[in-house]
Amino acid sequence: MAPIVSVSNLSKTYASGFQALKGVSLDIEEGEILALLGPNGAGKTTLISIVCGIVNATGGKVTVGGNDVVRDFRQTRAMIGLVPQELTTDAFETVWNTVSFSRGLHGKKPDPAHIEKVLKDLSLWNKKDSTLRELSGGMKRRVLIAKALSHEPRVLFLDEPTAGVDVSLRKSMWEVVQRLRASGVTIILTTHYIEEAEEIADRIAVINSGEILLVEDKNALMTKLGRKQLRVDLAQPLERVPDSLASYNLLLEGEGERLIYEYDTSADRTGITSLLAALAEAGIRLRDISTRQSSLEDIFVEIVEAGR
């Protein structure tokens, strides 16, 4: 199937001479959730803004649903919903009017039933007659999503959807995103909460200094780069790791009271059984053992550091 969004060899040099994107290529499949991760200034907003037709590229090409974002601007803009970080609409307008007006801006005929559904889906129905200034921060954020969904887009861009949102609201926003995906909407989100990408994304793209460092299925990424640590708490502290255990590359921590063994989760043999046997043979007694899996955050930091 042809990708719904196709970015090829995209570059952007701002008027200041700063090169924000350096030949970015990325295909986004219909119906997936792609998380775009990158440190501050990596080029995420620039990339999204070009796809949405807000910023002009210096070079390269972007198509949405097969249409060129520059030549066929009207068609592509109608297919896209963008949830920006900040609400910039009139604080004295009601929720209902704000969302309905947004549909009109995209050249769509009024459809009160659709607006009602969007507001209900986002738990904003009982606030439809409230003005925006009467809403909490989290509700305002949901109004931003409602606006972006008002014209029934096929692709939704969410720029930092849960920045500054409390944990329970963040979880409910994730549910909203999952429901949208289930209804067939393709979702691209940028986030600084790596936990958010780990929780809801199907694929992860890592961008740094205007270059895509990696695009990978999330689960494959976690298995491929994910490492596990076995932590062994000792009954008696050791001064040093015995020579007989040298092949395990153990780390002695916490004043000799703890051994750390790192192993590859995708390997056929983890080496744990033989390590435990070798510890017993060396007369080392254990107090406790536990394991820890590296998170997407550990993986992300490693990729970005390696790319520097």
Ligand SMILES: Nc1ncnc2c1ncn2[C@@H]1O[C@H](COP(=O)(O)OP(=O)(O)OP(=O)(O)O)[C@@H](O)[C@H]1O
């Ligand atoms: N209008 C502009 N003129 C000049 N440079 C710009 C302009 N907009 C962005 N930049 C620069 O381009 C780079 C990429 O910015 P961008 O906003 O795309 O990053 P980002 O990945 O979205 O960052 P953040 O996570 O902080 O939102 C930054 O170094 C930024 O200073």
